[in-house]
Amino acid sequence: MYEIRIHSRGGQGGVTAAKLLALAAFRDHKYATAFPFYGAERRGAPVVSFVRIDENPIRVYSQIKKPGLIVVLDNSIMEVVDVLHGLRPGGKVLLNGTLPHDMKGFQTLSVDLTTIALRLNLVVAGSPILNTPVIGALAKMGIVSMDSAKLAISEMFSDDRNVQAAEAAYMELVL
Amino acid sequence: MLTIATGNKAVAAAVKQVSPEVIAAYPITPQTEIVEQIAEYVTNGELKSQYIPVESEHSAMAACIGASITGARTFTATSSHGLLYMHEMVNWAAGGRLPIVMANVNRALGPGWNIWAEHTDSMQERDTGWLQVYVSTVQEAYDTTLMAFRIAEHHEVLLPVMVNLDGFSLSHINQSLETVELGDFIPPLRLPHAIDVKNPRGYGPLTGPEEYFKFRWDIERSMRDSVKVIESTEKDFSQRFGRSYGFTDDYQCEDADVVIVSMGTIGKEAEVAIDLLRKEGIRAGSMRIRWFRPFPKLDLSGRDVVVIDRDYSFGYGGILAEAVRSTCRAEPYSVIAGLGGQEVTYDDIAGFIQGRRPGEEYWFGVTPDV
Amino acid sequence: MTEIPKEEYLFKCTSACAGCSSSLVLRYVLKAAGPDTVLVMPACCTSVIQGIYPNTAMNVPVYNVAFAAAAACASGMSAAFRAGKKATNVIVYAGDGGTVDIGIQALSGAFERRTDFLYICYDNEAYGNTGMQRSGATPTGARTTTTPGGKPDTKKDIDRIVEAHDPPYMATACSAYPHDLFKKVTKALSIRGPKFIHVLAPCPPGWRYPTEQTVEMGKLAVKTGMWVLFEREYGKVTINGPSKAAMIKPLPIEEYLGPQGRFKGISREAVDALVSLARRNAKRLSLQEEGVC
Structure with missing residues (x-):
């Protein structure tokens, strides 16, 4: 079973990213x-979402205590939350943007999701939408297939820019 | 159709397919998503129900009662304080022999304010004459809601049914959901005592000591008759749609030396604990109670029994443990765990089984300094 | 004079008290409503008056429901009938306690949601069914079993509360004026949406006057100006004839209070409070009728 924990702030789409x-x-x-x-x-408060993926039902x-992957949609959360807590040995981290913090030796990848969202003008109520581009990045990491990522996004969102954002993140993430 | 959905959305999807004539509901966390989804279905025309946005849960059940007695199919949903606020009408619905279906998203009671899962809310309604069923997956929430209408409306039952799902841990989790083509699985409602202005009758007038108890017995007679209706409905559901459940969901119980009895999502997670224990050579099994009213006959003879209660009756004990103790002549190890959303993992559950002390009660997480 | 149907929907086998005016009210309400009618009834005197199981004195279906639940129950019933394309009248028949006290939330909700029904509050100014305890509708100075020294507080003005919901039709009536009541019920049932009729129903055992004076007591309430007969149709107020006359030349209030044991020994201050409240109400209604406010 693959277990993922997503850190975001209320309103940034972490919950929807988990669902996608x-x-x-x-x-x-x-x-x-x-x-x-x-x-x-509360809008703006740190939010944690969990995803489990398995071949079996x-x-x-219960909450994920030892994730294999941690996704951080807002790096400022790292100032108030120990996002690496419980990360399994050999686990990975995906950050939105640059790497300002000591990631304690965990393999850390980053892609600028916010810039991708702003470039496509994917902004709702003043916040760039991060939940669709991040799925592209996760597809690049092999968590899901890109075909399924695009399918899932188009099932939940009619605006084609969401798929474009996922494709951009897929392209821009360097493994 | 295959998709993913939350427990709340699964309930709403089932309600949409069953298409009650009247839905009256008041929003409360964590049930709100059901009400919102139904309001959306009604607004966009996918659901032709009369949706009554009442001003309280007491009125939600009262409106369902008023609609149901005309012979209309009705639905409502609530949780926690909402369920307790409608308590009087919950009784009235059963006493009036009205086949109302209600989803209750199990949540703890204040104070302090707590929005997370606990079964004490619905347990406080266990003596009202409602059938009660507790589900553990999104699929089961959907399937059971469908079955609830057929069971409630069956002419040998004509009692309301409460479908219970754990707040947040099931109401808000996304899992796979396969919806079905209902066909004629749920026949049209024929309420024999529906209001007919051409045959005017008094409903629920003053009823004296020489008559009243007969109506109470009639509720119990129907509750007993509901057992075979539940069985036949679940069997037909299984034949049509390929998924079967039963009064209890038994996992590795056949040869078990110790059986853990629980309800809701903890009951599903308990299966993972059983797998872990079996790997260590411990013959353990899990029995998840689905139908709490009518309470099923359990075969627990000759085994150790551990009961997890996500509820409590103060000054007495765990409510499920008491039901097991009195109906099975067992001396269970009674574990009180998961109150107000307290985390209970499969490791914890395995620990309950391994550390069992038959006849004793254990409050998970409580230490001498609490 | 209005032709009142001979058909009876309330039979002579009720278990009402001698001189009960509320059973007269019910009789005329049902004559106006006719057979395609369902009554929704919270706990009230009529819970008993209708008869004891297995008998009923009612010739229309009656759905008895919990004290606080009548208007909400009627909401669901009306929605179900209308969904089934049935025009059946849904009438809540509730006492003052079930209306102004415990039932007010459901009443407010049903009116806000524009439920198609008629809510009739028959007001005997106390919890009569259980032996006359005070209600929000008990007038100042009246003795009840829970205000043995006379009620210190003012009668809650349910009409102004209902008015705030802007119903298409609302009215007051009195058991002593059955033709007026009949006409108002008929008119109310011709209008779609939430309607409210507030009927004063004098109560011989509760108000402590001789049973044969039950009609006279209602007339005195109107003639002294203690009860005003009016209608409010789409916001337009009409004060009805007997109250018009009473506003010009009211009988002294003592003629109304005197015969009633509940007002025995009432203080001067309480009488003044009743008079001044009645005057204020009359003035406000007159101004509203003239369209001034």
Whole structure:
């Protein structure tokens, strides 16, 4: 079972990113679950979402304690949250943008999702949309197939720029 | 159709297909998504129901009652304080023999304010004459909601059914969902006592001590009759759509020396704990109770029993443990865990089984300094 | 004079108290409503008056429902009938306690949602069914079992609360004026949406006057100006004849209070409060009728 934890701030789309990723995995004919940890819902507050992907039905509901991959949609969260907490040995990190922090030796990848969203004018209520480009980056990392990523995005969003954003992130992420 | 959905959306999808004439509901976390989704279905024309945005849960159930007695199919959804606020009408619905279906998203009760999963809300409604079923996956929430309408409306039942799903851990988790073509699985509702102005009757008038108990017995008689209706409905569902559930969801129980009994999502996660224990050579099994009312006959003879209660009756004990103790003559190890959304992992569950002390009660996480 | 149908929907086998005016009210309401009618009834005197299972004195279906739930229950019933293309009248028949106190939230919600129904509050100014405890509708100075020294507070003005919901039709009536009541119920049921009729229903055992004076007591309430008969149709107020006359030349309030045991020993201050409230109400309604406010 592959376990992923996504860190974002309320309103940035971390919860939707988890759902998109699960849907893409499902379109890859795998089993997947996606769920946020819900606290009091406040715009701008740190939010954690979880995704599990497996070849078999998933019967676990508790939070992910030892993820294999950590996704950070807003690097400023690293100042207040230990995002690496529980990351398995050999686990990976995907950041949005540059690498300002000590990642304690974990393999860390980065792609500028915010710039991609702004370039395509994917902005809702003043916030760049990060949940669709990040799926492209995760496809590049092999978590899901790119075909399924695009399928999942188009199932949930009618605006074609979302697929374009995923494709851009797929291109721009350097493994 | 195959897709992914949350538990809430799965319930709404089932309701859309069943198409009740009247839906009355009041939003409450974590049920809100059901109400929002239904409102959207009604607004965009996918669902032809009369949707009544009531001003309280008491009125939600009252409106369902008023609609149901005309012979209309009705649905509502609530949670926690909302369920308790409508408690009076919950009783009225069963006493009035109205086949209302309600989704209850299980959530703890204040104070302090807590929006996470716990079963104490619906447990406080267990004596109302409602059938109660607890589900553990998104698919099961959908399938069971469909079955709930057929069971409630069956002429040998005519009692309301409450479909319970864990707040957030099931209501908000995305899992795969396969929707079905309903066909004639749910026949049209024929309410024998529906209001007919050409045959005017009084409903629920003053009823004296020499008559009242007969109506109470009639509820119990139907509750007992509902057992075979549940069985036949689940069997037909399985034959048509290929998924079967039953009164309990048993996992590796056949040869088990110890069985863990629980409900809801913890009951599904318990299966993972059983796999771990089996690898260590411990013959353990999991029995997840689905139908809590009518309470099923459980075969737990000759085994150790561990019960997880996500609820509590103060001054008495875990409510599920008590049901197991009294119906199975077992001396379970009673574990109180998961209150107010407390994290309970499969490792924890395996630990409950390994550390069991039959006849004792254990509050998970409680230490002498709490 | 209005032709009132001979058909009876309330039979003579009720279990009402002698001199009960609310059963008269119900009789005329049902004559106006006719057979395609369902009554929704919260706990109130009529819960008993309708008869005890397995008998019923009612010749229309009656759905008895919990105290606070009548208007919400009617909401669901009306929605279901209208969805089934049925024009059946849905009438809530509730006492003052079930209306101005415990049922007010459901009442407010049903009116806000524009439920197609008629809500009738028959007002005997206390919880009569259970032996006269105070309600929000009990007038100042009236003795009840829970205000043995006379009620210190003012009668809640449910009409102004309902008015704030801007219903297409609302009216007051009194059991002593059955033709007026009949006409108002008929008119209300001809209009779609939420309608409200507030009927004063004097209560011999509760108000402590001789049973044969039940009609007279209603007339005195109107003639002294303690009860004003009016209609509000799409916002336009009409004060009805008997109250018009009472506004010009009211009978002294003592003629109304005197025969009632509940007002025995009422203080001068309480009487003044009743009079001044009645005058304020009359003035406001007159101004509204003239279109001034």
